[in-house]
Amino acid sequence: MDEQQRETGPVRVLIVDDHPLFREGLKVALESAEGVNVVGEAETVAAVPEAVVQCRPDVIVMDLSLPDGSGLDATRRLAEQELTAPVLMLTMADDDGSLLAALQAGARGYLVKGAGRDEVLHAVRTVAAGGAVFGAEIAGRITSLLAGTKLREAGQLFPTLTAREAEVLALVARGFDNHRIARELVVAEKTVRNHVTHIFEKLHVATRAEAVARARDMGLGEE
Known part of the structure; x- marks a missing residue:
């Protein structure tokens, strides 16, 4: 199979994104x-498995940030339920942590929103045909991310975080609550809450559990 129209028919695409204008x-x-x-289209993590069953897509184009969780969660749930439609991430997140987490979750492609029409079409066809594809601006980083020892520093894994936010995330990954983190860092608990809020925004996660999962995927929180 190549990138031309397949003998069995057109490539069937399911779009998973919570922004109606972007989906359209x-x-x-x-x-x-x-x-x-x-x-088909879906807006939430919870809606993805049923949409896959109903629509039988050849490829799922999925955002990383969804209202009830992450596209990473949706990708993992598909694997758990043995729904094997390949996933192409199309997201605003271009940090190394998000890229590596997507690879580990089983995504077959990763593009940053803003990619041109031809690049997205190429990616959709390639992933539907069983290949893997990554945007030109991130492809060169994959080898260094996967080779050798796994990066352990939160600041390296999630470069969008400040040094203090990276410290907080590492403690969150160890299961510490805000009160315990405040004691460890000798700061006010309100300050910790603010850091956690910023971490959620930067990692495109909606819950503490999801932030912990993202961090532990990267090897944090194992002390």
Whole structure:
């Protein structure tokens, strides 16, 4: 199978994103190409498994940040339920931590929003055909991320975090609550809450449990 229209029919795409205007724009862009059909849409992690069963997509184009969790959670749930439609992440997050977490969750592709129509189409067709594809701006980082020893420093894994936020995330990954973190860092508990809020925003997660999962995927919290 190659990137041309498959003998069995057009590539069937499920779009998972919580922004209606973005979904509509992506749908128009994909369906403007021959041999690509958008067969369904979903807005939440919870809705993905049923949408996959109903729509039977060849590829899922998934955002990392969803209202009830992460595209990483959705990807893991698909694997747990033996729903094997391949996932192409299309997200605003371009940090190394998000990229590595997506790879570990089983995503077959990773593009940053803002990629051109032709790049997205190429990625959709490649992933649907069983390949893997990554945006040009991040492909060169994959080898260094996966080779050798796993990075352990939160600041290296999540470069969008400040040094203090990285410290807080490392303690969150160890299961510490805000009160315990405040004692460890000798700061006010309100300050810790503010740091946690900023961490959620920067990692595109919605819950503490998800932040812990992201951090532990990277090897944090094992002390």
